[in-house]
Amino acid sequence: MRSRLGRLNEIGSRFRPYERYRVGPLREGAFPSPLHSERTAAWLGLALGISFTVCFATGLISHVIQHPPSWFTWPARPAGLYRITQGVHVATGIASIPLLLAKLWTVYPRFWTWPLVESIAHALERLSLVPLVGGSLFLLFSGVASIIRWYPWAFSFPSAHYSAAWITIGALVVHIGAKLASIRRGLARPRGAALELTGTTGMSRKAFLTTVAAATGGLTLVTVGQTVRQLEFLGLLSPRKPTYGPQNLPVNKTAMEARISDLALDPGFRLSVTGNIRTPLSLSPDELRSMPQHEATLPITCVDGWSANASWRGVRVADLLRLAGAPSEATAQVVSLQPGGAYTSSLLEVPQAHDPDTLFALEVNGEPLHLDHGFPVRLIGPNRPGVLQTKWVSKLVIA
Numbered sequence: 490m491r492s493r494l495g496r497l498n499e500i501g502s503r504f505r506p507y508e509r510y511r512v513g514p515l516r517e518g519a520f521p522s523p524l525h526s527e528r529t530a531a532w533l534g535l536a537l538g539i540s541f542t543v544c545f546a547t548g549l550i551s552h553v554i555q556h557p558p559s560w561f562t563w564p565a566r567p568a569g570l571y572r573i574t575q576g577v578h579v580a581t582g583i584a585s586i587p588l589l590l591a592k593l594w595t596v597y598p599r600f601w602t603w604p605l606v607e608s609i610a611h612a613l614e615r616l617s618l619v620p621l622v623g624g625s626l627f628l629l630f631s632g633v634a635s636i637i638r639w640y641p642w643a644f645s646f647p648s649a650h651y652s653a654a655w656i657t658i659g660a661l662v663v664h665i666g667a668k669l670a671s672i673r674r675g676l677a678r679p680r681g682a683a684l685e686l687t688g689t690t691g692m693s694r695k696a697f698l699t700t701v702a703a704a705t706g707g708l709t710l711v712t713v714g715q716t717v718r719q720l721e722f723l724g725l726l727s728p729r730k731p732t733y734g735p736q737n738l739p740v741n742k743t744a745m746e747a748r749i750s751d752l753a754l755d756p757g758f759r760l761s762v763t764g765n766i767r768t769p770l771s772l773s774p775d776e777l778r779s780m781p782q783h784e785a786t787l788p789i790t791c792v793d794g795w796s797a798n799a800s801w802r803g804v805r806v807a808d809l810l811r812l813a814g815a816p817s818e819a820t821a822q823v824v825s826l827q828p829g830g831a832y833t834s835s836l837l838e839v840p841q842a843h844d845p846d847t848l849f850a851l852e853v854n855g856e857p858l859h860l861d862h863g864f865p866v867r868l869i870g871p872n873r874p875g876v877l878q879t880k881w882v883s884k885l886v887i888a
């Protein structure tokens with residue numbers, strides 16, 4: 490029995506709009522450049538498919554670290570792992586910009602196929618381009634806006650970016666499925682005469698793809714210095730310089746922006762340790778300094794893609810847990826003095842809470858913490874996103 494969909498498709502394919510509407514970009518041969526070929530589209534698509542997939546996977550990692558489901562625990566080691574995953578996330582996002590623009594330029598004549606819609610399957614395939622193209626443009630635009638710290642919208646960037654990522658990746662899977670035959674043809678080794686077309690435009694496909702690759706590589710080189718120290722000198726377009734800021738470290742939220750100065754400079758400041766413990770503690774900065782001090786070189790890795798190593802010195806969180814008589818499997822909530830805002834508290838899960846390098850730092854690079862870096866006390870731990878390295882810490886709540 491023929492399916493209803495099959496019959497509708499057949500009717501659709503017999504329906505041909507009047508040829509006299511076939512004007513402008515709809516004309517036969519309106520786009521003569523051979524660069525709009527299946528082959529160029531397939532190679533650019535492959536590059537974009539790889540960069541999007543890596544970007545999606547590393548973005549997902551960052552998301553689950555910040556919103557861990559019950560089955561997930563992010564390890565404290567290797568200490569610099571998140572620095573790599575998030576550096577790769579932002580770098581592949583930036584690299585996707587020239588790739589996406591080149592891909593859209595290559596395939597846009599296909600938006601003008603004649604007839605515009607041939608069948609229901611064709612209509613659905615074309616409709617799936619709306620979330621694919623729209624989602625991709627939104628992700629790259631909002632990502633770049635966020636790393637240059639420009640928030641021209643009212644919605645929350647992380648949740649919008651996260652939802653758009655799922656929509657886009659879903660549309661990408663549909664797109665690859667629908668285009669599989671075309672992708673195979675495009676990537677297959679060309680035979681005989683098909684080998685090259687310099688065509689009428691004067692630019693060969695090879696030159697075009699080389700230009701796109703050079704633009705992509707070049708853009709990566711002039712931005713990745715925000716996390717790869719050796720390339721900092723090349724960072725012409727790096728949104729952030731990893732050594733620019735007080736004590737040679739960038740700052741995302743200053744003490745003034747956080748309206749924290751009076752609280753942090755109050756001589757009555759105490760760090761309190763409460764919750765599921767035998768002995769609640771309340772410690773002044775001097776009392777913290779008289780405890781055993783430990784030093785660790787750890788990066789601050791902002792979700793925005795910049796990262797910088799520093800040498801931190803302070804009290805081990807594990808020592809405070811022991812002193813307070815916390816259970817051996819304790820987790821701990823780190824709470825800031827900061828009265829309001831997005832990153833005023835963070836959770837130390839078991840691996841982080843008990844790691845010997847997880848510190849309440851009092852000093853960085855041999856100096857007392859600058860007010861902007863969290864004076865008098867800030868959390869610094871291995872393999873944590875910057876958003877979880879709470880500054881101006883006033884409370885540790887053990888569970």
Ligand SMILES: Nc1nc2c(c(=O)[nH]1)N[C@H]1C(S)=C(S)[C@@H](COP(=O)(O)O)O[C@H]1N2
Pocket residue numbers: 738739740741742747789790791792825827830831832833834861862863875876877878879880881
């Ligand atoms: N209390 C508080 N802590 C905070 C933040 C904040 O806004 N408030 N920002 C976080 C972010 S996003 C980053 S990247 C790091 C940056 O630390 P730094 O400013 O010392 O470089 O601090 C984190 N700790």
Ligand SMILES: [Mo]
Pocket residue numbers: 741790791792793875876
């Ligand atoms: Mo950050």
